[in-house]
Amino acid sequence: MITFPNAKINLGLNIIEKRPDGYHNLETIFYPINLQDALEVTRRENNDNEYTLHLSGSPLEGEPEDNLVVKAYKLLKKDYPGLLPVDIHMYKHIPAGAGLGGGSSDAACMIKLLNDKFSLGLSTGQMEEYAAKLGADCAFFIQNKPVFATGIGNLFEPVELSLKGYHIILIKPDIFVSTRDAFAEIKPVRPAVSLKEIVKQPIETWKDSMKNDFEDSVFKKFPEIAAIKDKLYDLGAVYAAMSGSGSSVYGIFKAPIENVEDKFCGCFCRQRALE
Ligand SMILES: C[C@@](CO)(OP(=O)(O)O)[C@H](O)COP(=O)(O)OP(=O)(O)OC[C@H]1O[C@@H](n2ccc(N)nc2=O)[C@H](O)[C@@H]1O
Ligand SMILES: Nc1ncnc2c1ncn2[C@@H]1O[C@H](COP(=O)(O)OP(=O)(O)O)[C@@H](O)[C@H]1O
Numbered sequence: 001m002i003t004f005p006n007a008k009i010n011l012g013l014n015i016i017e018k019r020p021d022g023y024h025n026l027e028t029i030f031y032p033i034n035l036q037d038a039l040e041v042t043r044r045e046n047n048d049n050e051y052t053l054h055l056s057g058s059p060l061e062g063e064p065e066d067n068l069v070v071k072a073y074k075l076l077k078k079d080y081p082g083l084l085p086v087d088i089h090m091y092k093h094i095p096a097g098a099g100l101g102g103g104s105s106d107a108a109c110m111i112k113l114l115n116d117k118f119s120l121g122l123s124t125g126q127m128e129e130y131a132a133k134l135g136a137d138c139a140f141f142i143q144n145k146p147v148f149a150t151g152i153g154n155l156f157e158p159v160e161l162s163l164k165g166y167h168i169i170l171i172k173p174d175i176f177v178s179t180r181d182a183f184a185e186i187k188p189v190r191p192a193v194s195l196k197e198i199v200k201q202p203i204e205t206w207k208d209s210m211k212n213d214f215e216d217s218v219f220k221k222f223p224e225i226a227a228i229k230d231k232l233y234d235l236g237a238v239y240a241a242m243s244g245s246g247s248s249v250y251g252i253f254k255a256p257i258e259n260v261e262d263k264f265c266g267c268f269c270r271q272r273a274l275e
Helices: 068-079 102-117 124-132 179-184 203-209 215-221 223-234
Strands: 006-018 024-036 038-043 051-057 086-092 147-150 155-158 167-172 239-242 249-253 268-273
Touching: 006 102, 006 239, 024 167, 024 268, 038 102, 051 068, 068 086, 068 102, 068 124, 086 102, 102 124, 167 223, 203 239, 215 223, 215 239, 223 239, 223 249
Parallel strands: 051 086
Antiparallel strands: 006 024, 024 147, 038 086, 147 155, 167 249, 167 268, 239 249
């Protein structure tokens, strides 16, 4: 059984307050985009190991046990001992540490895949609960539809929003921003106008009203990332922003841009039609 975990972008991100548990309440719009990894699970021929992880594509640091797909397998195995040994084949295309939710998406897709393959009978809500244990934004990828997210990024309301017809350019410089460190730099504040209202306004107005709170501190530390956003606006983006805690930056355009890779040499660069 094979599936294609997709990335997301954040349209705006307001960090509202620090919680007693150290996490932060925030509000953001998660929007799925068609930049994908590939994830396949097959039944292991012999039962020597519970699982074996076969990784290809862009290299990922860490041991197999650190990988979110393995964590997802182990999490379900605790409650469903009947899960049989598996080979996990994963092709990484979504850059890690990019604010694109690649690891979270892999984990959520692993839960959906195991549910189907082994007929676990989990409801959407139950899969979201398991996913939320693996990462704050993981549960979003179970339904994978545009949402207004609150709480720690784990409470969702559907939003009426379609960017179909627009094109996105995604740039990821060779800079790693730790989500934990990025939060440590932030002074939380409740926004005067909620993103939920801002996103209803025409996309042309977002430039002046929709903000990612991580940008100030991340751009200060890494001016190269700020320069990418400026360049996307120079190329004619209707809206450009950093996604999540970085370091990727996206621009939304009315028409595709030619030879875009040549303009961002040395960076991961992809252009896609939005759905
Ligand atoms: C903040 C977002 C916005 O999209 O950043 P990106 O990951 O996309 O960059 C995500 O919700 C992140 O989700 P995820 O990457 O799953 O976060 P986790 O692994 O659960 O948390 C990593 C660390 O970030 C901090 N953290 C995370 C989420 C949150 N609402 N408040 C926090 O303070 C905590 O220090 C935590 O230890
Ligand atoms: N399957 C996976 N894909 C990507 N990163 C993973 C995966 N499993 C664990 N990780 C770890 O999660 C961290 C970031 O995950 P990811 O969701 O891709 O980025 P971000 O949170 O910036 O969107 C990385 O430090 C990486 O080592």
